[in-house]
Amino acid sequence: MTAKPDKYDIVIVGAGPAGSITAKTAAALGSDVLMIEKRQAIGDPVRCAEGVSKPQLKEHIEPDERWIAAEVKGSRIYAPDSTSVELSEDVSGAEVGYTLERKLFDRALANEAALAGAEVRVKTRATGVIIEGGSVKGITAMHLGEECEIRADIVIGADGVESKIGRWAGIDTTLKPSEIETGAQFLVTDIDIDQDFCEFHLGASIAPSGYLWVFPKGNRSANVGLAIGGDVCHQGNRPIDLLRNFVEERYPNGKIIEIVVGGVPTSGPLEEMVTDGLMLVGDAARQSDPLTGGGIINAMDAGRIAGEVAAQAISEGNVSKARLREYETIWRERHGKRLKRSLAVKNRFVTMNDSDLNKLVHSVEGIDFSTMTLFEMLKVLVRKNPRMLISLGKLFV
Amino acid sequence: MIGVNRYKCGYCGACVSVCPIGAVELVETWVEIADDCTECGTCAGVCPIGAIEVLK
Ligand SMILES: Cc1cc2nc3c(=O)[nH]c(=O)nc-3n(C[C@H](O)[C@H](O)[C@H](O)COP(=O)(O)OP(=O)(O)OC[C@H]3O[C@@H](n4cnc5c(N)ncnc54)[C@H](O)[C@@H]3O)c2cc1C
Numbered sequence: 132m133t134a135k136p137d138k139y140d141i142v143i144v145g146a147g148p149a150g151s152i153t154a155k156t157a158a159a160l161g162s163d164v165l166m167i168e169k170r171q172a173i174g175d176p177v178r179c180a181e182g183v184s185k186p187q188l189k190e191h192i193e194p195d196e197r198w199i200a201a202e203v204k205g206s207r208i209y210a211p212d213s214t215s216v217e218l219s220e221d222v223s224g225a226e227v228g229y230t231l232e233r234k235l236f237d238r239a240l241a242n243e244a245a246l247a248g249a250e251v252r253v254k255t256r257a258t259g260v261i262i263e264g265g266s267v268k269g270i271t272a273m274h275l276g277e278e279c280e281i282r283a284d285i286v287i288g289a290d291g292v293e294s295k296i297g298r299w300a301g302i303d304t305t306l307k308p309s310e311i312e313t314g315a316q317f318l319v320t321d322i323d324i325d326q327d328f329c330e331f332h333l334g335a336s337i338a339p340s341g342y343l344w345v346f347p348k349g350n351r352s353a354n355v356g357l358a359i360g361g362d363v364c365h366q367g368n369r370p371i372d373l374l375r376n377f378v379e380e381r382y383p384n385g386k387i388i389e390i391v392v393g394g395v396p397t398s399g400p401l402e403e404m405v406t407d408g409l410m411l412v413g414d415a416a417r418q419s420d421p422l423t424g425g426g427i428i429n430a431m432d433a434g435r436i437a438g439e440v441a442a443q444a445i446s447e448g449n450v451s452k453a454r455l456r457e458y459e460t461i462w463r464e465r466h467g468k469r470l471k472r473s474l475a476v477k478n479r480f481v482t483m484n485d486s487d488l489n490k491l492v493h494s495v496e497g498i499d500f501s502t503m504t505l506f507e508m509l510k511v512l513v514r515k516n517p518r519m520l521i522s523l524g525k526l527f528v
Numbered sequence: 529m530i531g532v533n534r535y536k537c538g539y540c541g542a543c544v545s546v547c548p549i550g551a552v553e554l555v556e557t558w559v560e561i562a563d564d565c566t567e568c569g570t571c572a573g574v575c576p577i578g579a580i581e582v583l584k
């Protein structure tokens with residue numbers, strides 16, 4: 132191995148889906164890229180329910196059976212009184228379709244980045260950003276206990292929910308407790324579930340200001356998890372407690388072979404995702420969907436746009452905020468409206484009690500959703516419940 | 529003082545994202561709290577597993 136330079140065109144912090152797609156895209160366009168990851172194994176531990184839409188995933192990568200754990204046909208949504216509605220995969224398809232094996236998926240993406248020419252360093256944690264003349268010029272990092280400096284024309288923070296890169300560069304990424312869903316999940320096995328359907332359960336006693344999910348993972352197993360609003364989380368009522376109750380009751384003979392905990396931003400995207408010499412992508416830019424908590428595809432989309440803009444900016448020799456803002460503009464054009472809508476629905480959803488939720492699900496019982504998109508389904512809900520959803524009317528015309 | 533029970537923590541980073549002053553750091557498999565922590569307890573509030581708390 133040759134000695135590694137400590138100056139790159141682009142340094143990317145974090146090797147999740149956002150980081151790896153950014154690295155792959157920029158490296159393929161000829162930039163000199165380094166991606167660092169603080170963990171010693173990319174993708175592990177998992178903090179995700181691993182559900183993605185098939186068509187959206189295929190826009191980024193050819194599905195590979197090595198990292199697809201299961202495939203579903205649709206979803207069932209359960210009201211607090213257990214009434215349910217069924218959505219076919221095309222509808223819920225916005226969020227489900229495949230259950231991934233994220234440990235392997237994240238690794239496969241990092242491998243693609245490496246094959247495209249990016250350098251990767253694991254067990255390397257960013258500890259600060261270098262700012263000179265008002266512009267970000269690189270990072271300080273720790274690798275195997277040794278401090279080092281890595282210089283780069285552009286630093287890209289793909290450092291997930293716990294992102295510090297933005298804060299260090301003067302972008303306030305702090306989430307309020309109400310702007311995070313905090314969750315726990317068990318991989319439960321040896322249980323009898325319908326492997327063809329994802330389940331979503333609503334209700335204040337099950338998952339206040341959130342929902343519980345059951346995502347089939349093949350072989351008599353499923354990701355059973357829930358997330359609740361960070362502002363309603365307290366001692367004795369934490370995700371882990373609520374989940375234990377549900378699993379003990381529903382799957383008394385199930386065996387738990389993995390515990391996952393995590394938080395997902397539900398604030399809606401940052402007002403500013405770039406500054407001079409710096410870009411934020413994925414959960415670091417709070418791009419996850421405020422309603423569903425889904426963030427894998429959003430992170431990958433952001434990575435692709437950011438990688439393209441960063442590589443162009445490098446070849447033009449202009450990494451100013453004004454230049455890098457093109458990424459933010461394109462990203463907002465593609466996702467801004469949808470996430471704004473999601474945020475509005477979420478803000479209404481968290482104020483609903485069990486009787487509201489029952490009414491909502493009853494109002495659409497028996498309706499055939501099999502040809503509708505998620506947006507169309509929400510539109511039907513608003514139309515059927517004008518009084519309850521009055522604040523959302525304008526968003527669904 | 530803020531205490532993190534590292535035998536319980538699942539190193540998910542949720543606590544890091546809500547600290548108003550950036551005093552929490554998820555190193556790799558443990559959480560460190562910087563000296564400028566104001567003991568506001570925000571981090572403890574959102575922990576999914578109850579691994580971080582304000583110690584009296
Ligand atoms: C309980 C739960 C369930 C979820 N379920 C789903 C789901 O079913 N479908 C879906 O689409 N989304 C889901 N999400 C959201 C999804 O997991 C995230 O949106 C997605 O992982 C974001 O990708 P990312 O690359 O931005 O960040 P991450 O995947 O979090 O990657 C960030 C990486 O940066 C590294 N890092 C952080 N700081 C540093 C540093 N200083 N130096 C070096 N490396 C650093 C981290 O170790 C990590 O590997 C869920 C989230 C949670 C918590």
Ligand code: SF4
Pocket residue numbers: 392532536537538539540541542543544554559574575576577578579580
């Ligand atoms: S929120 Fe709790 S489990 Fe997650 S890193 Fe912080 S202390 Fe650990």
Ligand code: SF4
Pocket residue numbers: 530546547548549550551552561564565566567568569570571572
């Ligand atoms: S108690 Fe408040 S200041 Fe201290 S680490 Fe937690 S959130 Fe930050």
